[in-house]
Amino acid sequence: MKIVHFVIVHVRRIVLSVFCLSFLAGVETVLASPYLYDMGTRNSDVWEGFERVTQNTLYSEESGFGWKSEDGLKATRDVLRKGEGKGKKSEDPPILTNAITEDQVIGTEENSFLVKLPAGDYQVLLICGRTSGYRSQILDFDVRVGSETRRVQIEGRNYFVPLEFTTHHDGKQAFEVKFSPRNLFQVNAILLWPTSERVQVNEEILEPLKQWICLMSPDEWAKWTEISSPLEEPPSLSESDQRRGFVTYTRPYVEPIYPHTAPKADELNPELRAFASPGEYEPLTVAVYPLRNFASIQVRVSDLGPISTKNIDVRHVRYMRARPERERRYLWSWVPDVLEHFDSVPLKKAQSERFWLTVRVPENTPPGNYSGTITLSRDEQAEIVVPVSFRVLPIRLQEDPSKIFGIYYHHSLDQVHRAPEEVSKAYYRRRAELETLDMVNHGIRNVICRIPCPPADAEGKFEIDWAYMEDVIALWKKRDFGGPIVVKVDSEAVYQKYMGKFPGTHLIGVRDPVPEFETEITAMIRAIEAGRKERGFPEFIYYPYDEPNVHPEAIAYLEKALRGCKAAGVRTYVTGDSGLDQFKSLLPLVDVWCSQTFTPNRETVLADGKARGVEYWCYPNPISVANDHTPTSGARMTFGFGFWRSGFRALVPWTYSADTADPFNYLDGDIMDILNRHEPDGTPIPVALWECFREGYDDCRYIYTLEQKIAEAKRSDQKDVRMRAEEAQAELDYVWNEIQVQPKYKYTGLWPSGSYDLYRWIIARQIIRLDEALK
Numbered sequence: 001m002k003i004v005h006f007v008i009v010h011v012r013r014i015v016l017s018v019f020c021l022s023f024l025a026g027v028e029t030v031l032a033s034p035y036l037y038d039m040g041t042r043n044s045d046v047w048e049g050f051e052r053v054t055q056n057t058l059y060s061e062e063s064g065f066g067w068k069s070e071d072g073l074k075a076t077r078d079v080l081r082k083g084e085g086k087g088k089k090s091e092d093p094p095i096l097t098n099a100i101t102e103d104q105v106i107g108t109e110e111n112s113f114l115v116k117l118p119a120g121d122y123q124v125l126l127i128c129g130r131t132s133g134y135r136s137q138i139l140d141f142d143v144r145v146g147s148e149t150r151r152v153q154i155e156g157r158n159y160f161v162p163l164e165f166t167t168h169h170d171g172k173q174a175f176e177v178k179f180s181p182r183n184l185f186q187v188n189a190i191l192l193w194p195t196s197e198r199v200q201v202n203e204e205i206l207e208p209l210k211q212w213i214c215l216m217s218p219d220e221w222a223k224w225t226e227i228s229s230p231l232e233e234p235p236s237l238s239e240s241d242q243r244r245g246f247v248t249y250t251r252p253y254v255e256p257i258y259p260h261t262a263p264k265a266d267e268l269n270p271e272l273r274a275f276a277s278p279g280e281y282e283p284l285t286v287a288v289y290p291l292r293n294f295a296s297i298q299v300r301v302s303d304l305g306p307i308s309t310k311n312i313d314v315r316h317v318r319y320m321r322a323r324p325e326r327e328r329r330y331l332w333s334w335v336p337d338v339l340e341h342f343d344s345v346p347l348k349k350a351q352s353e354r355f356w357l358t359v360r361v362p363e364n365t366p367p368g369n370y371s372g373t374i375t376l377s378r379d380e381q382a383e384i385v386v387p388v389s390f391r392v393l394p395i396r397l398q399e400d401p402s403k404i405f406g407i408y409y410h411h412s413l414d415q416v417h418r419a420p421e422e423v424s425k426a427y428y429r430r431r432a433e434l435e436t437l438d439m440v441n442h443g444i445r446n447v448i449c450r451i452p453c454p455p456a457d458a459e460g461k462f463e464i465d466w467a468y469m470e471d472v473i474a475l476w477k478k479r480d481f482g483g484p485i486v487v488k489v490d491s492e493a494v495y496q497k498y499m500g501k502f503p504g505t506h507l508i509g510v511r512d513p514v515p516e517f518e519t520e521i522t523a524m525i526r527a528i529e530a531g532r533k534e535r536g537f538p539e540f541i542y543y544p545y546d547e548p549n550v551h552p553e554a555i556a557y558l559e560k561a562l563r564g565c566k567a568a569g570v571r572t573y574v575t576g577d578s579g580l581d582q583f584k585s586l587l588p589l590v591d592v593w594c595s596q597t598f599t600p601n602r603e604t605v606l607a608d609g610k611a612r613g614v615e616y617w618c619y620p621n622p623i624s625v626a627n628d629h630t631p632t633s634g635a636r637m638t639f640g641f642g643f644w645r646s647g648f649r650a651l652v653p654w655t656y657s658a659d660t661a662d663p664f665n666y667l668d669g670d671i672m673d674i675l676n677r678h679e680p681d682g683t684p685i686p687v688a689l690w691e692c693f694r695e696g697y698d699d700c701r702y703i704y705t706l707e708q709k710i711a712e713a714k715r716s717d718q719k720d721v722r723m724r725a726e727e728a729q730a731e732l733d734y735v736w737n738e739i740q741v742q743p744k745y746k747y748t749g750l751w752p753s754g755s756y757d758l759y760r761w762i763i764a765r766q767i768i769r770l771d772e773a774l775k
Contacts, residue, residue, distance in 0.1 A: 034193040034201055035115055037065060040103030044077040047099040047209075050189070053113075055105055059174060064116035068176075072109030077102055078132035080158070094158045094661040094669040096217050100127055100209065101160055104186045112178045113190055119171030121195040125206065126177070127188040127213060128152055129160030136418040138427050141185035144178040152185075153427070153680040158661035158668070160188065160213045166195065183423035216668060224667065227324065227333040231350050232262035234289060244382040246290040246297070246347065253285045253356070254633040254692060255753040256336050259319055261352045263289050272374070274757075275391040275764065276361045280698060281441065283691060284357040285317075286374055286386055288347065294378045296344035299355050304390045305370025307361060315339040317354040317688065320664070322628045326672045337629045338664075338677055339686045347378065358691070359390065367394035395767050400704040403643075404482065404650035405697055406446030407439065408619065410658060412682075413475070414450075417468045431682035435656065436479050438676075438684045443697030445481045448543070448652055450488040453524060455497045462527040466535070473537050483538030486573050486592070486652075489528070491544040491561045494520050506547055507554035521564025529568060541592055543573040550582035562589035575619065579604075590614070594652065596621045597744040602647035609647075617650035618643075622744040623689065624653035625674055629666075632692045636756055637745040639696025644703050645739050653693070657684075699756070702763045706732055709770040716774070724773040728766040735759050 038050035046052045051065065055073035059066035067073060079102050080093040095101070124145050139154040146167030154161055169175050175192070179185040189209075193201045208218070215221060234247075241247050249263035250270040276282035288297060301312050318338040324331055339356050347353060357374070370390045377383035412432035419425045439445070449472055452465035476485070495510070496502045498517050503510040525542055532540055544561035548554050558574070565572045571591035576583055578593040579600050594617040600608075605616045623635045643651055657676040660669030664677065677685040706728060713725035738759070740749045751759070 034191065034197070034205065035065070035117070036205070037113070037115075037190045038100060039075070039105040039187050039189060040099075041075040041077045044075075044103040045099035047189070049205075050099075053105065053190075059114040061116070066114060067105075068112040068114055069109075071111065072107050073105060073111065075103065075105050076132060078130075080131055092670060095131070096220060097131055098212055098217065100189045101129065101131065101213065104130060104188045106184055106186045107179055107181060108184045110178070110180045111185075112176045113187075114174035114176055115190075115192060117169050117171065117175040117192065119169055121166070121168050122175070122192050123195055123198055123201070124165040124167060124177065125189075125191040126163040126165075127160055127190075127209075128163060128186060129154055129188060129213075130186050131158050133157065134418070134420050134424075136415040136428070137183070137420055137424045139186055140183050140423050140427065141179055141181040143185075144176075144180070151680075153682075154186075155427075155678070155680075155682070156659060156661075156663075159659075159663065162210060162213060183421050214662070215665060224330050224332055227331055229258065229260045229333075231260045234262040234350075235265040235268070237291070242291065244378075244384070245292050245294065246288050246376075246378055246382075246384075248286055248288055248376060248384050248386055250286050252753040252757070253283050253688070254636050254695075254756060256630045256632060256688070257287050257317070257352050257354045258336065259334050259351045261287075262350070263287070263352075270386060272386060272388045273390075274359070274388075275393055275761065276359065277393045277395040277397050277764075278361050278365050279363045280361050280397065281694060282359045282361070282390075283695070284359060284374075284388065285354055286357075286376070287352050287354045288376060289352050290347035290349055290378075292349045294347040297347055297353070297376060297378045298344050298380070300375045300377075301357060302372040302374075304359065304372040304388060305368065305392075306365055307359060307370065307390070307392075311360045311362060313358040313360070314341075315356045315358075315686075316342040316345050317356055320629070320666055322630075322666050323672050324628050326625055326627075326674075327670065332667055333628065335629050337687050337689075339688065339691065356688070356691070361392055365392050367392050393764055393768065394771065395705065395764060397698070397701040398705045398708055400700060402649065403700065403704075404446050404617070404652075405443045405639075406448065406650055406652040407444050408652060408655040409435075409439075409447040409449075410655060411447070411449065411472065413468065413471050416471070417452075417465065427682055431678070432475060434683055436475055438686075439656070440479050442690065442694040443701075445479070446483075446485070446650070446652070447476075447481070447656075448486045448488065450490075451528060451540075453490060453528060455490075455494045456520060456523060460523070462524055464528060464531055466531055469537070470535065473535075476538075484541050484571070485538050486541045486543050487528075488543045488546070489521075489524065489565075491521060494524065495557070503545075503557065506549045507545065507551075507557055508549055510553050510557050512553055512556040513560050515560075518560040518564040518567075521561055522567040525565050525568035525570055529570060539571070541571045541573045543575075545574075547575050550580060555582060555585060558586055559589065562586060565589075573617075578608075578614075578616075592617055594619055594650075598642065598646040598648060599743045602645065602741075605647035615650070616648045617652055618646070618648050619652050619654050620744065621654060622746045624655075627746065629687065629689060631746045632688050633750050633753055633756075634744075634746040635689050635692035636696045636699070637750055639693045640699030640756075641696075641703075641735070641739050641759070642742070642745045643696065644700055645736065645741055695756070699760055702760055702767070703732070706763050706767050706770075709767055709774070713770050713774060721773045724770060728770055731762055731766050735762060 036050040037053045038046045039053045042054055055075045057066045080095055080097045141152055143150050145165040247268055249267035251267055272284050274282050274284055301309055301314055303309055317336045318340050319334045320337040321332045322335040345353055372388045374386040375383055412428045415428040416425050452468055453462055456462050492502050495513055498514050542565045548558055562572050573592040574590045575594045577595050592615045608614045620638045623631045623638050658674040666672045676690055710725045710728050713721050716722055742749050
């Protein structure tokens with residue numbers, strides 16, 4: 001089931017005021033018969049015009065509404081407002097609740113909410129979600145309204161889902177909204193109204209309510225300003241284009257297309273061309289520019305020769321409200337981001353919509369030039385057929401064993417071990433399987449882990465959660481991930497044990513730890529290492545603290561933590577710039593430096609690696625976190641040609657997925673959500689940046705494959721083969737020299753958007769020629 005997230009217009013405070021006043025004046029005089037129920041406790045607030053419903057509100061003919069049974073019901077309230085309830089703990093909670101979202105009725109048994117209604121056609125809206133409860137417990141239940149049943153799965157907190165139904169009621173018995181929980185259901189509000197009153201109810205009740213639930217409160221929203229861009233002017237279009245009402249165009253997928261984007265003349269009426277090797281994924285994109293509004297557009301794709309449509313994933317590029325930077329507040333713009341499945345997409349005049357197709361070339365696909373089509377039709381009438389030419393290359397891409405493509409990951413198996421019941425455990429197990437498979441399909445075969453190990457008990461023993469680690473490593477092996485495994489150890493808890501409080505964020509405010517801190521770190525690592533070796537796990541590299549500050553007390557903390565690790569005979573990992581003067585004392589204690597960008601430079605990295613065996617890894621925040629979700633060109637360069645040129649061993653971006661509250665609202669909370677989204681059942685939904693990571697990874701595979709072919713050809717006893725190797729090396733050197741080397745690749749100093757595939761083709765052509773020569 002797909003949950004629809006509403007596109008909310010900018011509703012100003014006056015709209016909500018009119019809405020509230022209509023209730024204060026008396027609902028009966030405005031709307032004859034909406035039935036409005038706010039679920040919660042006896043003491044919680046009630047939205048104006050709604051009836052209070054608690055777990056004790058049972059149905060009767062006299063009241064005309066209520067629960068069928070009290071069995072398994074309870075009501076909770078969790079206020080998130082500045083200066084009230086949990087809001088006191090944080091000046092700015094992730095969301096600000098209202099009378100609807102602050103509370104709910106929870107049920108663990110099947111139950112129904114009943115309403116006495118006259119016969120007729122009705123619209124029904126349910127608001128389901130929560131602000132409290134276990135973060136690791138999902139909501140999983142069915143809702144039945146009339147003849148329609150929908151499954152609801154809601155993960156996390158501070159996230160609310162509106163569910164709309166249209167139904168007919170015969171009036172012979174009470175109208176029923178039936179809840180069937182797999183673990184539990186939660187409902188915040190139920191609204192019913194005659195279909196004939198849809199327009200008035202929508203304007204006066206639903207839009208203000210949906211805005212608050214799907215975006216934010218009107219007061220908060222009034223503080224935000226859109227960074228808008230003027231609509232671009234399209235070129236002159238033919239009479240047939242005008243009659244059809246839309247045109248198609250394309251541009252390289254690393255170049256974002258925005259709502260205001262208009263096609264250029266040379267982009268119209270495209271023929272899509274691409275090439276790939278067996279086993280490779282390759283994107284194709286096509287955009288639609290509508291000349292007027294249409295209810296929907298449909299997209300159909302044909303086979304590409306032997307590549308059937310089941311190997312072609314068709315998605316729509318969804319525009320999201322995003323901040324200019326991750327922590328920036330009160331500014332936003334529409335950006336192309338989420339790649340979602342769809343049935344049809346409505347078209348708005350002069351607003352471009354892009355469709356993203358990912359072709360997976362099966363391993364057994366024979367080389368050749370194949371053709372197919374993409375057909376776009378609006379309202380099941382006028383259509384455009386876009387031809388596709390797709391070449392399958394006679395190449396088997398190789399992996400560079402010296403490189404690591406990894407990622408930071410909030411492991412879903414963490415939630416399995418924290419979840420309070422089996423339904424949630426099963427959900428997170430499945431999600432971990434799907435996410436790990438998705439990583440493999442994007443070239444990722446390493447993740448940064450944590451190891452659950454609290455400080456020693458009174459007897460000096462460590463209770464290590466090996467059951468969790470065994471699950472992690474089993475999944476690691478199943479997907480053929482490679483080591484070593486960087487594991488985060490809880491040095492903070494050891495510090496608290498001896499110093500009386502946790503160290504501050506980035507070690508701000510930390511004090512120089514007592515000697516016992518270092519001693520216990522050594523004992524902890526030795527205990528972990530003993531268990532690791534006993535279980536035959538890959539090498540662990542130990543990671544005592546993330547992104548430390550550089551003031552003297554923080555350096556003292558790190559020195560003791562790292563010395564404690566080294567005394568246990570292990571390798572260590574630090575996130576920081578090794579070139580900072582403040583880190584000089586740490587240099588003998590660090591085996592892996594992981595920096596936000598490609599610093600230090602290639603020469604320093606290679607020299608340090610040769611002299612001391614130090615490795616340099618990169619977590620490229622400029623293209624994974626510190627942006628507005630649009631540096632797609634920089635993402636491909638970072639993961640591909642830039643990584644090749646850097647001399648670094650590993651790329652480990654932060655992070656596979658992170659949500660603040662509503663995973664489809666990037667404006668709530670202190671920080672913006674990161675990378676991939678999820679279907680309600682946990683299935684990953686990619687974003688454009690994630691797909692460009694994979695394309696960079698493929699660039700590296702083409703490069704490495706050519707390097708191996710060149711080395712093989714240079715060893716040939718045939719002069720013409722060796723000469724072909726020199727030609728190929730010259731071409732590869734040309735590509736190398738075309739890279740404008742930078743510490744970070746984001747928006748500037750990049751190739752033109754069409755150049756990436758050109759350079760990849762130069763490399764692929766040389767692989768093919770060397771294969772022919774070697775044969």
